[in-house]
Amino acid sequence: MTHAAHAPTAHYTSMGLDSRKMAFWAFIGSECLLFGSLISTYLVYKGRSVVGPYPHDILNIPFTSVSTFDLLMSSLMMVLALAAVQRGDMKWGKIWLFSTALLGLVFLGGQVIEFTEFVHKGLTMSTNLFGCTFFVLTGTHGAHVAVGVLWLLTLWVRALQGRLGPANAMTVEITGLYWHFVDVVWIIIFTVVYLIQ
Amino acid sequence: MADTEVREHAHPTVDVYLRVAAALVILTVLEVGVFYVPAFHGVLVPVLLVLSAAKFALVIMFYMHLKADNKFFTFLFGAPLLLAVGVMVALLFLFYGALTLRGAAGAG
Numbered sequence: 001m002t003h004a005a006h007a008p009t010a011h012y013t014s015m016g017l018d019s020r021k022m023a024f025w026a027f028i029g030s031e032c033l034l035f036g037s038l039i040s041t042y043l044v045y046k047g048r049s050v051v052g053p054y055p056h057d058i059l060n061i062p063f064t065s066v067s068t069f070d071l072l073m074s075s076l077m078m079v080l081a082l083a084a085v086q087r088g089d090m091k092w093g094k095i096w097l098f099s100t101a102l103l104g105l106v107f108l109g110g111q112v113i114e115f116t117e118f119v120h121k122g123l124t125m126s127t128n129l130f131g132c133t134f135f136v137l138t139g140t141h142g143a144h145v146a147v148g149v150l151w152l153l154t155l156w157v158r159a160l161q162g163r164l165g166p167a168n169a170m171t172v173e174i175t176g177l178y179w180h181f182v183d184v185v186w187i188i189i190f191t192v193v194y195l196i197q
Numbered sequence: 198m199a200d201t202e203v204r205e206h207a208h209p210t211v212d213v214y215l216r217v218a219a220a221l222v223i224l225t226v227l228e229v230g231v232f233y234v235p236a237f238h239g240v241l242v243p244v245l246l247v248l249s250a251a252k253f254a255l256v257i258m259f260y261m262h263l264k265a266d267n268k269f270f271t272f273l274f275g276a277p278l279l280l281a282v283g284v285m286v287a288l289l290f291l292f293y294g295a296l297t298l299r300g301a302a303g304a305g
Contacts, residue, residue: 017267025270029277036281043285044292065229072225076218079260083211173262180260184253191249195232196242 049128074103
């Protein structure tokens, strides 16, 4: 049985803007404050650990660079998915949505490998200030990526069921806003945590 | 409502998306490159911050469509972002300033 892709009833604000999109931008604004506080905490406690391992002992730049590249490419897949859905090309819409989720999973796999390696090298949340602030910051980001992957897979399943089409392009766009926000947060984390040691 | 839809959906083309992706990859390669080149170590922090800010701007302008979308979305995102950056700078001055003063008092 196929389902027609119905557009959810669009509600517009008095400014003529889609209320879902406006609410989501407000949510992203609040997320800026959340990650701003976590990055601030990391920076404030930077260089104050009295026992190792220290960042330069443990951070693997080549490995994290590949993860960064992976997340940037996932953002490209996301905009390609949105463009495909908007023009009604659901075959490519499904492919790009799944590719985005897959690259998100690859990023999460990289983070699991990295965290496991750090724990084996003696860095846990309770080892020192670096360990505590590093795991809280990157772990919170990873949790956001995990939510994004689940969201993308949900959209992909809806597309497979024929319940996602051009009429639902705003739903895909809002998912994209979340995914790109997760990407820009990583752009900052990669620079502040990994490259500026 | 047609006007609203035009204003909210004037998104870049696939060609622009691909060009932005290429720019993001080049900027990331530059970031990692300057990290490993000893000649850049004196100016590493400002160079990395500029490259990171360029990547950040590209993603929010083209992939999140803030360049073409209604300016109110830019305000909804930009105001908390400025607040977050302000809090970050204030905290850094507070903590590192206190450290510097304590160090100067100890030296004196």
